[in-house]
Amino acid sequence: MSGSFPLYDNAALRQAERRAASLAGDDFTLMQRAGLAAWHCALAYWPQAQRIVVVCGPGNNGGDGYVLARHALEAGREVRVLRLPGHAPRSEMARRAKHEYLTAGGQVADFTGGIDAADLVVDALFGIGLGRAPDEASAAPVAAMNDAAAPVLSLDVPSGVDADTGCVPGVAVRATRTLQFLGAHAGLATGAALDHVGVRELAALDVGDDILPASAAVAEALHAGSLHGFLPPRHRNSHKGESGRVLCVGGDHGKGGAVMLCAEAALRSGAGLVDVATRAAHVPALLSRRPEVMAHAIDAPTDLHDLAELADVIAIGPGLGQESWGNALFSALIGIARPLVIDADALNILAANPRQLSPDAVLTPHPGEAARLLGISTGEVQADRRASASALCERYNCTIVLKGAGTVVAAPGRRARIIDAGNPGMAVGGMGDVLTGVIAALRAQGLEAFDAACCGALLHGAAGDAAARDGGERGLLPSDLFAPLRRLANP
Numbered sequence: 001m002s003g004s005f006p007l008y009d010n011a012a013l014r015q016a017e018r019r020a021a022s023l024a025g026d027d028f029t030l031m032q033r034a035g036l037a038a039w040h041c042a043l044a045y046w047p048q049a050q051r052i053v054v055v056c057g058p059g060n061n062g063g064d065g066y067v068l069a070r071h072a073l074e075a076g077r078e079v080r081v082l083r084l085p086g087h088a089p090r091s092e093m094a095r096r097a098k099h100e101y102l103t104a105g106g107q108v109a110d111f112t113g114g115i116d117a118a119d120l121v122v123d124a125l126f127g128i129g130l131g132r133a134p135d136e137a138s139a140a141p142v143a144a145m146n147d148a149a150a151p152v153l154s155l156d157v158p159s160g161v162d163a164d165t166g167c168v169p170g171v172a173v174r175a176t177r178t179l180q181f182l183g184a185h186a187g188l189a190t191g192a193a194l195d196h197v198g199v200r201e202l203a204a205l206d207v208g209d210d211i212l213p214a215s216a217a218v219a220e221a222l223h224a225g226s227l228h229g230f231l232p233p234r235h236r237n238s239h240k241g242e243s244g245r246v247l248c249v250g251g252d253h254g255k256g257g258a259v260m261l262c263a264e265a266a267l268r269s270g271a272g273l274v275d276v277a278t279r280a281a282h283v284p285a286l287l288s289r290r291p292e293v294m295a296h297a298i299d300a301p302t303d304l305h306d307l308a309e310l311a312d313v314i315a316i317g318p319g320l321g322q323e324s325w326g327n328a329l330f331s332a333l334i335g336i337a338r339p340l341v342i343d344a345d346a347l348n349i350l351a352a353n354p355r356q357l358s359p360d361a362v363l364t365p366h367p368g369e370a371a372r373l374l375g376i377s378t379g380e381v382q383a384d385r386r387a388s389a390s391a392l393c394e395r396y397n398c399t400i401v402l403k404g405a406g407t408v409v410a411a412p413g414r415r416a417r418i419i420d421a422g423n424p425g426m427a428v429g430g431m432g433d434v435l436t437g438v439i440a441a442l443r444a445q446g447l448e449a450f451d452a453a454c455c456g457a458l459l460h461g462a463a464g465d466a467a468a469r470d471g472g473e474r475g476l477l478p479s480d481l482f483a484p485l486r487r488l489a490n491p
Helices: 010-025 027-045 060-074 092-103 136-147 189-197 224-229 256-268 278-287 303-311 324-333 345-352 367-374 378-383 385-396 431-444 449-471 478-488
Strands: 006-009 049-057 078-083 106-112 120-124 152-155 177-181 199-201 218-223 246-247 274-277 296-298 313-316 338-342 400-401 408-410 414-420
Touching: 006 010, 010 027, 027 060, 027 092, 027 120, 027 152, 027 177, 027 449, 049 060, 049 136, 060 078, 060 092, 060 120, 060 152, 060 378, 092 106, 092 449, 136 400, 189 338, 224 303, 224 449, 246 303, 256 274, 256 313, 256 431, 256 478, 274 278, 274 385, 278 296, 296 303, 296 385, 303 324, 303 378, 313 324, 313 385, 313 431, 338 345, 338 367, 338 431, 338 449, 378 385, 385 400, 385 414, 400 449, 408 449, 414 449
Parallel strands: 049 078, 049 120, 078 106, 120 152, 152 177, 177 199, 218 414, 246 274, 246 313, 274 296, 313 338
Antiparallel strands: 006 218, 400 408, 408 414
């Protein structure tokens, strides 16, 4: 998949499945297409696999598995189908798929323990049919698939993952590859699901766009290929004023590095001018590190007035602290008639004194900060990241960037976007400060709040991926993003 594409919830996909089955003539035709697509996927990525184990559940996901098993058997592969003990196929379609597999010479055995001697394991246990943690009997084959010394292909959804939310309430399959059917699942693009899906792929099953229109999507996924749609080339006679002026506010005692990262990120993302309001002790180091920044010693909120008046966008929070200095600067700026990008300590100050903000504002919380802003636990935030981002939009009336694996960007009245970029190496202090500077710079260059947040999160994640490709994920530093930020900001 490249560029951007729609993401759907289970309700939309079930409705599309009913429509497609009606047009195809019967439900079984769609199941045959899904099973054949799954077999083609197996052939494409594991052509040498001779011993194939298919773990089938009692629902239609299991029916897809029986169809795949029949094709593999007819292709001369050694196929073993394992089912949950005592769980025969429930639907007429799945029973028919099992019958055709048996008629072709296949055999079905009850799962009784581990999975041995396989070149490929196919997870056709539950799909979207499971909305809770697997029970003890179901958890055993899931664990066996995870322990198998073979790649795992999950059909539609890794069993045990909630395809709507991305939550993993219990044990779940850790797939090598997941082949989704009809449309891409919103829940598989964010949160804990990303540790289970492996590489995601989509089989549309030859249905028309009217079966599953983009208008039915609950979110949109953005890939690095989408960047060119946000950032047009500059005019030849451009001047620095056209690229906007960003004011970065933060860096209490002992926290000067955070605001320095924010400021340099703003410059590397194309801001024409960048001011930094920070403690006096940090000014020499900031000028030594990045002389292009205009650094200002700020002792009191009154020192901010002229800088704020000059700014097109204000980024507040990196290294701000939550002591009297940080609280005073936050109070001086929170109601100002300028677009704000609010991060880090500024979010914690806001959580202690919640208020609705201007629609021009962008909040960039990680899950812990989001939990404080909503007055719930981090676990509740992560259990449904799209819903949490939506709740933050409603409470604060502005654009939200809920950071983490599969960053969610939401705004009032807009369809959420999920960022399909970034990597575990970016889980290090200072990465959020860089993101704040990136979004502020894009906002200063004329992008409205939601687009600046989407483009900024995507640019940040793509730069992290580029930096990881150069030297690996472990040991990746926020400053490693600066060179790829500049390159990717010029598509």
